[in-house]
Amino acid sequence: MLYTISDFQKTSDKHIQNARNILKVMINKGHVSLGDIAHECGLSVPTTTKIVEELVRDRFVRDLGARHKAGGRMPNMFDLNPSLGYFAGVEINNSLMRLGIIRFDGELAYSKEDIVFDLTEDVSVQELAAAIREAVKDSPIDASSIMVYTISIPGRVNTHTMECLDYFRASGSDTARLLEEALGAKVYLDNDSRVMCYGEYIHSHLSDYRNVLYINLGWGLGMGMILDGHLFYGGTGFSGELGHVTMFDNEVFCRCGKKGCMETEVSGWAALRLLKAKHFAGARSILSPRIEASEKISAEAMVEAVKSGDMLMIEIIEEMGANLGRGIAAMVNVLNPQLVVFGGVISEAGDHLLMSTVSSLRKNSISRVNRETTCILGKTGRLVTVLGASYIARDRSLGIM
Secondary structure, three states: OOOOHHHHHOOOOHHHHHHHHHHHHHHHHOOEEHHHHHHHHOOOHHHHHHHHHHHHHOOOEEEEEEEEEOOEEEEEEEEEOHHHOEEEEEEEEOOEEEEEEEEOOOOEEEEEEEEEOOOOOOOOHHHHHHHHHHHHHOOOOOHHHEEEEEEEEOOOEEOOOOEEOOOOOOOHHHHHHHHHHHHOOEEEEEEHHHHHHHHHHHHOOOOOOOOEEEEEEOOOEEEEEEEOOEEOOOOOOOOOOHHHOEOOOOOOEOOOOOEOEHHHOOOHHHHHHHHHHHHHOOOOOOOHHHHHOOOOOOHHHHHHHHHOOOHHHHHHHHHHHHHHHHHHHHHHHHHOOOEEEEEOHHHHHOHHHHHHHHHHHHHHOOHHHHOOOEEEEOOOHHHHHHHHHHHHHHHHHOOOO
C-alpha cells in the first residue's frame, strides 16, 4: 500500500498500526535493524521486512545499508528519512515567543528565540499567526514544507476541542482552525508543561522509563506526565495542575483565585514575593538595590543570584525545594514513577533546588515506593518547549501518541 501522513490517523487498520509501531521504534531507538524492529514490535521478520520496504518506497524511512564491524558484517540498518518534511513548534510565554522547526527524523533544523510577543488575555489569533509567519519567513525553510505546527500555551488547553481557556477566548473552539487557515498547515494546541515533558522525554531518549513526572518550575508551577509510555492528558487535557493543589494554610491568593495552592509557595512569582518580604524585613540580597529602585526582577535574575552565591536567594530556593518535595511526595505515592525530571527556568538553580526537593520527597513519601524513583534535572535546556511542540506535531500526525 501507499502511505501518506493522513493514513496514520486510521486506528482500525492493522497494517497501518504495524507501520505506526515501526516508526515509533525508530523515533525511540534511532538506527535499527529489521531484527530489532521485529523484536520490538512483536512481528515476524517477513512482515517487518514488507512494511519497512513500503515505508522506504514512500520516503518515510531510509535504508542506511549494512554496517561493518570487526569480525563480520552487520545487517542493514534503517531510520527515519529526514527529508520527508518539517514540523514546527511554537512557544508563547508572557512577553516572548520561540520557534523551532525539526526534520522528520527529529533533528532541529532551525530555531529562533526572543521573538517579541505580548501574550495577554485579549491577544488575537490573527496577531499570533502574523508573528509566526514572520518568524518562519526569517528561516531558511520554506513555509510550504512545514506539515504541522504545535503551539505551546501556558494554562488550560482542551486538547479535544483545541480550545485555550485562558487566552484567545474570543475565538473559542475555532482557535486552531483559524490558525490553520492563516498558516496553511495543520495546527495543534497544547499546554506548556506537557509539551516540555514530551520534549525532554524524546530528546533525552528516556523511552526506557515508562512512567515519568516532569515538574515545570518557572514563573508558575506545572507538571507533565508520561504514564505507561504515553503522554497523559486526562479526560479533557487538563491533567498536571500540580501548582493548583491546595496545600498551604498561608492565606495567599493564587492566580487561580483559591488560597494556599502549591504555586503560592513554589514558583517564580512566589520566590519574588518571598524575596521582597524578606528584604523589607531587613534581609539583604544582591537584588536588594533593584527592589529599592522598583525595577522588574525576572526569574532568570533570581536564578543568577543563586548561582552567584547570594545567601538570601539560596535560602528561598531551598525553602521552595522543601515545599515542592512535599507535593511531589504525594504524586510519588499515588503514581509510583520511575523518574522525576525538574525543568523550567527555576530548575536552573541546580543542586540547591534538587537536593532540598529530593530530601523532602524522601521524607514525606513511602520509602518502599520512593526507592524506585530517580530524580534528575532536565538536560534539554530552554529549547525543550519548541522541541517538545515539534515532536508532538510530528507524532500526533503519525498517530503514535
